[in-house]
Structures are given as C-alpha cells and as structure tokens.
Amino acid sequence: MVTVLNFRRTRSHLVLAVACATALPLLACAGGGGGEGPRWADGVPTTDSSSVAPTPTEVGPTPTLTPTARPTAARTTRPAATTPATRRARTMAEQTTVTVRVTGGFGQSQNFTGLHQEGCGNPSFGLVQVRVGAAANVSSVSFRYQVNTPVPFSGSGSGRTIGNDRSTWLASLGPFRAESRNAAGGTIAVTATAKFKDGSNRSGRVNTALKPCQR
DSSP, rough: OOOOOOOOHHHHHHHHHHHHHHHHHTOTTTTTTTTTOOOOOOOOOOOTSSSSOOOOOOOOOOOHHHOOOOOOOOOOOOOOOOOOOOOOOOTTTSSEEEEEEEETTTTTTTTOHHHOOTTTSSSSSSSEEEEEEEGEEEEEEEEEEEEOOOOOEEEEEEEEEEEEEEEEEEEEOOOOOOGGGGGGGGEEEEEEEETTTTSSSEEEEEEEEEOOOOO
C-alpha cells in the first residue's frame, strides 16, 4: 500500500518546526505535540550561555590632592638707624698742655743735673717751672714730689706766677736734709697739676736726681 503525503500540509509543519527551534527554543511550538511547556524560575534571567561576562575593574579611592604651598618671599629687615652719640664738649684741661721741668734755683749753676742733700753740695734746692698752654683759663697750680731713697719721703707745694703772665708758674723744691741711710741718693719724681676755671685738671710729670752725699 502506498501512502500519499499532502505536500502543502507537510511544508507548513516543517516551517513551523524550524521557526520554533530558532526563535523560541524554550517554548512549546504550536502543533508540535501536546507536551508540557517549560517552567520558569522566578528571578532568574535568561542569558546566552555563549556570551562572556565582562571582568569588573576595581576602582581605587580617589587620591586627595594636597595643594602645593607657594614660596613665601623672605623679608629683609633693615637695621634700625642708629643715632650718632652726642659728642661731649672738651674740657679746658683737654684743650691745653702742661709741661714741668726742674732747674737750679736763683743764683745756682745753670748746669743742673740734680739736687744735693743739704750740706753735701750745690745746688741744694731747685726751681720747679710749670708752663700751661691756656694761661687765661688757669685758676691755680700745685705740685707734689716723691723722693725714692732707702728711706723715702715726699711733700707738696703751690706754684706762683710772676706778674700777669699766667702761663708760667714757679715753685721751690728742697733743700732736703741729709740722712745717712739715704747717702746713696735716689730719684725725685715731681708731678705738677693745673686746675682750670671749669673745674677740670691736667697734670705734667718730670724726674730729677737726688745726688749722693759724701762728707
């Protein structure tokens, strides 16, 4: 017995089967049999198993940018202006000179080399001469002496002017009594001091000899 297929019906079933297999693989095709359709799991999305899931890229914390400090220009401080010290006015004593010398007394030899002790020769006394530059400003002149012998001794005196010339002041030195312990003589240090009208003082110094005593 020969079975004759209906060509149109067979073709329609074939087309439907291909469409169902291509478009809806999970659905039951209409006319494809009375089997039970697929059951869906709630919340499970349908994905293509052939696709590759992208690898997530880890994103690190955003770095905090620290603002760069602007360089601060160094300020140069000028030193405080110094006020020049007030110059002190010079005293009368600082503006003049005082010189001292010892010579032989009146009537004594001008070839003076020192004083002799009393009774041991001439001259036995001397003349202290004090010269002051600013004569008009001088109010007085004094002197003191120190005899450096084994038995030292000292003394003082005042100077006097001659006439109106106040630039030269005179005073006598000696005579000195002979002393056996000072027979070898020594040095006489003379210091003269001029006092000025403003109260300032200026001094001058000179040395002379006390001659040995041979009797």
